[in-house]
Amino acid sequence: MSQRLFRFFPLCLVFLFALTACTEDVQRTLQPTPSAFGQINSLVVIADSSTWEAGVGDSVAYFFEAPYILLPQPEPIFDVRFIEPERVEAEPTWGQLRNYVVLADLSDTDSPTTQMVMQDLNNEKLQQIREEGYGTAVAKNKWATGQQLIYVVGTSHDKLLTGLSKAYPGVVKRLQEGEDERLKVTTYFQGVNRRLGDTIRDLLGTSIDIPGGYTRVPLDTDEVVWLRREVQGASMNIMLTKTPYENESQLSKEGLKEIRDRIGKEYVSSTTPNTYMRINDEDLPLFTEATRLNGAFAIEGRGIWEIENDFLAGPFVSYLLNDTTNNELVLVDGFVYAPGRKKRDLMEEIVQVIRTAEVN
Incomplete structure (x- = not known):
């Protein structure tokens, strides 16, 4: 009786050890793989x-x-x-x-x-x-x-x-x-604002996916559409306008600057009298390059805007698109005002929106 008991005991240990090992393997298999996390960029x-x-x-x-x-x-x-x-x-x-x-x-x-x-x-x-x-x-x-x-x-x-x-x-x-x-x-975590997209298409003939959270800034014209989204410590802005295409020289650094400075002077100011927005390419350069955006030839520009006669400034990115179907140039511009806050990721979000723009 005792011999059979001692023979049985090691077998139990082996069985329990194997069962424990199998259980650990199953637990490892069933353990969910964590999802990666981390800040953008x-x-x-x-x-x-x-x-x-x-x-x-x-x-x-x-x-x-x-x-x-x-x-x-x-x-x-x-x-x-x-x-x-x-x-x-x-x-x-x-x-x-x-x-x-x-x-x-x-x-x-x-x-x-x-x-x-x-x-x-x-x-x-x-x-x-x-x-x-x-x-x-x-x-x-x-x-x-x-x-x-x-x-x-x-x-x-x-x-x-x-x-x-x-x-x-x-x-x-x-x-x-x-x-x-x-x-x-x-x-686009809030989805796409179809109403604003339809408004831009009707007024400017340009398709663009505007994220939820943007609202239209009231202007006394429909030739310029200004959209704004307020986030903590920052204002994110997108402006669109069109102008007749006259000659190839418009599709250049000078052409982009002329259109952007024109709408900045006419429509963007601070609460201080005699102020307006302009490109500051004296302190930092205006970078431009020829590219294509959704099939259309474009000039991409990046630089710094400032408010003349005030102390406001920030980064901008512009795309000047050649709408050959309507013989027009379409400017899609994004700029950020975020004093005291990092701006890279805000600009990256604006670029995501601008790159959905389509003409023709």
């Missing part, structure tokens, strides 16, 4: 401190913290935070953010970042990097749903720096494309 760079301090940190600052064009006070393209890979394990919250750039030197085999890269990338990709000296790779949802990791890897420290300098335009583009999707959701 935020970026976490993962690297070893020795790599970061040996010039990589300076390169990251140069490429990813360059000034956003164009704001009265400089703000970076991305808000960058540097961490070492061990911190993700020690503080899991660091693994639940949205955007990561991982920088690794394969020659340092003791490096925790290199070891992470060796685990994450397949042999084919690693072999390609070894043959070419540097390379990039992209992964999704490593620690949380909705995140992306961009790996920039070199076979030596110098190759890593070279790879970063070569890859950064594509890395920035990929990051911004992901942020554009998030911005679109944020911008």
